[in-house]
Amino acid sequence: xxxxxxxxLSDTIxxxxxxxxxxxxxxxxxxxxDDAARGDSLETQRNMIENFVAASPDIRLEEVYTDxxxxxxxxxxPAFQRMLADIERGRINCIIVKDxxxxxxxxxxxxxxxxxxxxxxxxxxIAITDAHDSLDGDGGILLPLKNIISESYALDxxxxxxxxxxxxxxxxxxxxxxxxxxxxxxxxxCHQLTIDADTAPIVHQIFSxxxxxxxxxxxxxxxxxxxxxSPSHYNYDKGFNKSETMLGAIYWKANTVRKIINDxxxxxxxxxxxxxQMNNNKTYNDPSKWICVPDTHEPLISKDMxxxxxxxRQAVTERAMTIKQNSTPFTANVFSGKVFCAKCGYPMKRKxxxxxxxxxxxxxxxxxxxxGACTVVSVKEADLIAEIMAMxxxxxxxxxGKCISxxxxxxxxxxxxxxxxxxxxxxDKDGRVLQSLYESMVTGLIxxxxxxxxxxxxxxxxxxxSARADEIxxxxxxxxxHVVEYRDxxxxxxxxxxxxxxxxxxxxxxVQEIRVSPDKSFSVLFxxxxxxxxxxxxxxxxxxxxxxxxxxxYTNPEVRRAG
Numbered sequence: 001x002x003x004x005x006x007x008x009l010s011d012t013i014x015x016x017x018x019x020x021x022x023x024x025x026x027x028x029x030x031x032x033x034d035d036a037a038r039g040d041s042l043e044t045q046r047n048m049i050e051n052f053v054a055a056s057p058d059i060r061l062e063e064v065y066t067d068x069x070x071x072x073x074x075x076x077x078p079a080f081q082r083m084l085a086d087i088e089r090g091r092i093n094c095i096i097v098k099d100x101x102x103x104x105x106x107x108x109x110x111x112x113x114x115x116x117x118x119x120x121x122x123x124x125x126i127a128i129t130d131a132h133d134s135l136d137g138d139g140g141i142l143l144p145l146k147n148i149i150s151e152s153y154a155l156d157x158x159x160x161x162x163x164x165x166x167x168x169x170x171x172x173x174x175x176x177x178x179x180x181x182x183x184x185x186x187x188x189x190c191h192q193l194t195i196d197a198d199t200a201p202i203v204h205q206i207f208s209x210x211x212x213x214x215x216x217x218x219x220x221x222x223x224x225x226x227x228x229x230s231p232s233h234y235n236y237d238k239g240f241n242k243s244e245t246m247l248g249a250i251y252w253k254a255n256t257v258r259k260i261i262n263d264x265x266x267x268x269x270x271x272x273x274x275x276x277q278m279n280n281n282k283t284y285n286d287p288s289k290w291i292c293v294p295d296t297h298e299p300l301i302s303k304d305m306x307x308x309x310x311x312x313r314q315a316v317t318e319r320a321m322t323i324k325q326n327s328t329p330f331t332a333n334v335f336s337g338k339v340f341c342a343k344c345g346y347p348m349k350r351k352x353x354x355x356x357x358x359x360x361x362x363x364x365x366x367x368x369x370x371x372g373a374c375t376v377v378s379v380k381e382a383d384l385i386a387e388i389m390a391m392x393x394x395x396x397x398x399x400x401g402k403c404i405s406x407x408x409x410x411x412x413x414x415x416x417x418x419x420x421x422x423x424x425x426x427x428d429k430d431g432r433v434l435q436s437l438y439e440s441m442v443t444g445l446i447x448x449x450x451x452x453x454x455x456x457x458x459x460x461x462x463x464x465x466s467a468r469a470d471e472i473x474x475x476x477x478x479x480x481x482h483v484v485e486y487r488d489x490x491x492x493x494x495x496x497x498x499x500x501x502x503x504x505x506x507x508x509x510x511v512q513e514i515r516v517s518p519d520k521s522f523s524v525l526f527x528x529x530x531x532x533x534x535x536x537x538x539x540x541x542x543x544x545x546x547x548x549x550x551x552x553x554y555t556n557p558e559v560r561r562a563g
Contacts, residue, residue, distance in 0.1 A: 023124055025053060025094035026083050027064040030102045032071055042066055045098040052096060052128050062092050072105035075113075087123055094124040100132070172270045172293030178240055180265045181231040182300050193265075193297040200300055202228060203266060207301050210261045210309045215316070217368060220252040224370035231256060251369030261313065264292065267306045268299035331359070334504045335384060335514065341365065342515040342523070344374040350381065358382070361516065379516045385502055388511070388524060392493050416472040423469045427462060434458045 027049035029042050046064055053061045063086075065079040075081075086092050095118070097103045104110035118125050118134070125134040168175050173191035182203035186192040202223070209219050224230075232248035235241040264271050273291040275284050330352060339348045341363035348361040359381040365374035434455065441451040492509040496502055512525040 022058045023060065023094035024062045024092050025059050025096050026062055026086060026092040027096045028080065028083060028103065029064060029098070030067045030070060030072060030077070032069060042068060045102060048098050048128055049096050052126070059094060072101060074106065075104060075109055087121060093122060094126065096126045096128065099129045100127045103127070169272045169291050172296040174270060175272060178235055180263065181234070181260060182266065183297070195298055195300065199234065203260065203300050206257060206260055207266070207305055207309055210312065211305055213312055216254040216257040216261070219257045220254045220368060221370055223252040228252070249369070251373055254368060261309050264306070266299065266301040267303045268297055269294045270296040332504060334502050334507050335361070335381070336504060338507060338511055339384070339514045339516060341374060341377045342517045343377055348377070348516060375518050377516055377518050379520050379522055384514065384522065388502065389496065389500070391524070392496055392510070416476055420469060420472050423465050427465050430458050430462050430465070434462070
């Protein structure tokens with residue numbers, strides 16, 4: 001028998017066999033700091049997912065979401081949250097992971113996502129090495145049991161890591177993420193500190209100035225004036241820290257200098273355990289609980305110089321305390337946290353002139369950071385109080401009138417209550433009719449097509465009435481909320497105007513922030529809305545203020561008082 005040609009057989013099969021894509025999948029990979037040694041690298045996970053998809057003609061891989069160096073005990077992970085958002089948008093309807101532990105190690109939360117969240121949204125879940133596919137069932141008792149074991153494993157790993165860290169601290173090994181300024185981690189041992197040739201001379205200079213009696217503020221200004229990067233910027237520039245969120249100010253700060261000259265790490269001693277983590281919150285330990293191990297690394301400063309600096313700093317502190325105790329107590333700062341420099345954006349410091357007892361708000365960027373950080377910006381506290389009081393006098397009647405109008409509107413009988421009662425009655429009636437339609441169809445009073453049409457009509461009517469009822473309730477709730485807001489504002493204004501006095505509580509209710517310009521004019525961003533927007537001088541929102549606040553901005557361009 002002659003053999004038939006198979007030349008075009010493969011083409012024929014390819015044309016006849018067609019598998020449509022039913023699932024748009026999102027692959028998810030995660031690796032914590034402890035996973036690399038167990039073969040759970042991100043590349044390995046990704047390869048397994050891609051190979052699985054290649055062998056599954058009903059699945060198309062949309063994207064692989066990756067969280068690196070993140071724990072599986074909580075679900076506040078950037079890539080995971082982005083994957084959930086894509087599920088809500090309908091972009092993906094399938095999740096593929098190497099195993100369930102990559103998805104999460106918290107038994108309760110993992111169970112919620114696998115047993116409720118994903119099934120409710122029709123999302124298929126596949127764990128490759130666990131041989132789990134939600135299309136084949138919920139996994140029975142095996143999957144929840146694996147979640148519990150995974151969580152216990154994660155907790156055990158956490159306990160072991162903390163125990164190792166405590167032992168390293170007791171042994172004098174460095175366990176911090178970033179080495180102290182002036183040092184760097186040894187290339188062959190991350191727990192050992194070595195001298196950083198780039199920053200060690202700066203530490204020497206800081207201690208030298210401090211031993212000569214130079215204040216920490218002046219030291220910070222000198223360092224900034226010389227263009228020396230602050231420690232956070234130095235670490236960022238060198239790549240030791242790649243997170244912009246931890247990037248501090250470009251200028252040196254007095255507190256940074258103070259921490260350096262008080263740190264025994266520079267005499268070769270390792271002092272750790274200053275903080276502890278409790279429920280994801282960092283708390284500071286009492287100095288008596290700090291762990292100090294002497295002579296663990298090469299010192300930068302001699303102990304004699306370090307002790308001499310501490311004596312000088314102690315004398316400065318005692319002198320400042322004596323002056324503070326013997327001086328007249330400061331009056332309450334009613335503008336605490338409200339006054340900012342319009343030029344540099346930093347908070348302004350409240351100062352008192354001891355010669356006459358007058359209080360000023362001054363920008364200290366020049367004194368703290370460098371001469372080029374800002375210009376001389378200041379304003380008298382009395383000017384702020386006088387201008388704000390004048391503004392409140394002008395607006396007291398308008399705010400009080402608005403409050404009374406809102407209260408009357410809320411008390412009116414026709415504010416939607418009558419219509420709401422009618423809607424509720426209509427909903428009750430239509431609901432009963434809807435229930436009786438099925439009985440009418442069964443008994444033959446109406447046909448099936450009539451039942452379908454009438455049912456759709458009544459359901460649409462009920463939906464429209466329910467939407468209208470929600471609209472009325474929302475309007476009533478908003479009205480009540482506005483009444484409470486304006487009553488609080490009216491009471492605050494009445495207290496200020498009636499007593500001719502501003503308190504911190506009143507300022508906090510009425511004022512969001514104050515920006516002072518170099519010419520001593522200032523802008524006040526009030527918490528008021530309609531009245532201030534309509535009756536005050538209108539100005540464009542300053543670039544540092546959010547237009548979404550929708551508050552009134554008042555400026556005093558006529559104020560030009562000399563200091």
